[in-house]
Amino acid sequence: MDLRNEVAAYLQDFTYIEDDINGSFFSAADNTTKIETILIDGRNITKYVNEFWTSRQRQASSIHEISYRACFKPQLPRFFIELLSDVGDIIYDPFSGRGTTVIEAGLLGRKVVSNDVNPLSEILTRPRFTPPTIEDVAKRLSRLDFDNTLESEIDLSMFFHERTLSEILSIRKYLCERKESGNEDGIDRWIAMVATNRLTGHSTGFFSVYTLPPNQAASPKSQKKINEVRRQIPEYRDTKEIILRKTNSLLRNLTSPQKANINAAGMSGLFINQSAAYTPEIAADSVQLTVTSPPFLNIVQYSKDNWLRRWFNSLDDDEISKRITMAKTVEEWSTAMGSVFHELYRVTKPDGWVAFEVGEVKNRTVSLDEHVVPLGNSAGFECNGILVNSQEFTKTANIWGIQNMKSGTNTNRIVLFRKKK
Template identity: 35%
Template sequence: MPNFSSGCSVFKGCSMSELQSTQLPISLVRPPGYKRKAGNANAVPAQRNATGRPVRVRRIRPLYAPLSLLKRSGLGPLPRCNQILSGIRSYKGQGSKTHACISNDIPYLINAFWRPNAGGSHPIQKGPYHACFSGNLAAFCIERFSPVGGIVHDPCGGRGTTAIQSALMGRIAYSTDINPLSLMMTRPRLRAITTDDIRAKLKTLDLQLKPIEHEDMLVFFHPQTLQQLEAMRRALAQFAPVDDAHPDPIWDWIRMAILFRLTGHTSAYLSRETVQPNAPTPTIAAQRRRNERSGLTAPERDLDEIIIARSKGFLRHGCVPNTHGHKLAVGAAWDTPWIADGTVDLTLTSPPFADVVDYAKDNWVRAWFAGVSLEDVGFSHHKSLTDWTNMVRRILIEQIRVVKPGGYIAIEVGEIRGGQVELERFVWDAAEGLPCKRICVVVNQQAFTKSAHTLGVTNGENGTNSNRIVILQRS
């Protein structure tokens, strides 16, 4: 059985005075990874010789330089990772050649390295969650920057993508998140379980239906469905309480399956038609207005059938092969005293993108069902990019403590505020002066916005349009 640790004590990695708090410049120049719009914005003014004839001038791009200049610029990687970077530079898995360049003194490697959506991921990875990256991204980094049997840590665990992918690939998963829902969504999928186990548990369960207690939730659910959900909440509170560090694995799985199937836009979900599951969950008032516009009544759903259907989907290719040694914790990303110094091979994470996502509001229905309060959870929500950079620096200081010398830290970010702010540049600045080598930024090009399918935005205009992974190596 996996060893699940939890805890959060006083941060001892550094003092706040060590954190740089100077205002950082925001560059409005689009970095590599974007297709330039048609036009002559970059045209070089025509020059003419003494006879008046135009002279052909070689156009120089001031922002970009070949990666061959890395040695001379002092930005080159440590020798141990040269082979890894050489493999990334020569990668042609999607049929295109990797583009290497330097922008604002940051080396970039750009290509379609992995499929941006969930296609190709193991079925157990396909749980909807707002603001998450795909298992393909995690697989790309884990394969290259950690050994089989090594430890991979995600200090911003989210729905558990890094942890699950690490276990699938024969690594030991460590995961931390300040949101207790992260533990509930990740832990069950790191255990050995079968659909027969789940079906047998549901057959023996006699839910005691009672009058509805939370009538405001009828905007989402049919009365009979809501009665079943409330009865299941009471059963989970009895047999798998939230504060139990080692709950029954089948009860734990049932709660996780329901958390991933509470609200959505199809009959696969327990709710009536609402927003797609990767989008922020609407408020009660917003859902009531949506119901009035549609004029449709909430259909009755069978709770057991949806739990079994979701479990079959997760376990279509079986559970994770490695179920031993994993550790999960509820706590801040910069405070992981339960991890010993210099034991982690790779830290792979994606911190909150400034003030883009409100995790408490986005997950309020899940929190209601799980019986936890997210109001007092200290979610990171920084409008100031300086504050956000200082938060990233605190995370980096702690990860440098736990990562082995020569190990790697991979921080996935994107562009925000209409594509005008590229967060990888602020991560790069946050790592300055720390005992790590800043290697490069790996950019995965994709033909659609990551949010386009769920939010209905126009490609290249809204949402987060690319994955940008800052690669650091522990000195």
């Protein structure tokens, strides 16, 4: 792959400098990129600010459209995958979430390794490597009988109509029995993934009455309040129809070559549920590129936000909560991420890359990107700069039915490291 041509095609405004004396990665060929050099950890680190992706790149595949807290847009990993790896290379995400990096890597013909301490990540990610046809899903659902005598062990009447709940319980029981008997197949896993995604949300495309967006389950107490304020009671929702509709939507623009690529990536892929700091399943010196976004201090409550999704999949709440990194201070966070960088160094190929995405926290008073540089350096990596993808947006926020035009800037900060030969 000729990196210069690749980059030129992507970023008409940039020139790529492979190994310039400052260790810089891009240099601006026009004035659109803001460049700033800052001293971090005793070294000059260059920050490049521009809209590197999103509007300049083609649309993302519909197969990505599964919601997850703090997920990134597929254009982010695509930018680095196309730039820094070749077909057949291994792409890794140690904090995989809904699997944005690995799905995009699979679509692009790369091999994948996906890890997340939360088993929900694999439930949401893996089935999309073997997408069934809509006919397969319809046939399977038509054979699934609903049992209206089933009762939930917890009160979920504030979310679901009684009939909807008995359908959800029947699907849950069916999936559980298939798994326990060893008969679960790709179609069952697909149904589990879609149903998990459709449990609760803010439109009629979900099983629940109007509630928080699907990646943020409200507590039963808050849901009762929402129902009171909105004067709503859960109406019946046809779960099979909703699963089919979402399946159609996920598959709507997946091309045959993409399907072949993603299937192959799923067959050879490694999917693990470990702490990112300890992944002995991954061979040393094997990963060409890691594109990842870690948990940021304790601002996202992955455990709390996913309680209903975990209930549906019969996952142990306490066990997962204990394993998820929830650092309260930058120091605690740096200690946890320092161990992750040591493990990343072990698994990265000589000359391979790590693109580590962090946000701004505490009302932009903490720039985690600057805290990340010394962590990578002390693990043995060389920092090649910080890319700040800055994108202006205006969007309609619809919260509790109130329409509201919001404008602002989305930024992704990616610290780029290379393992020297």
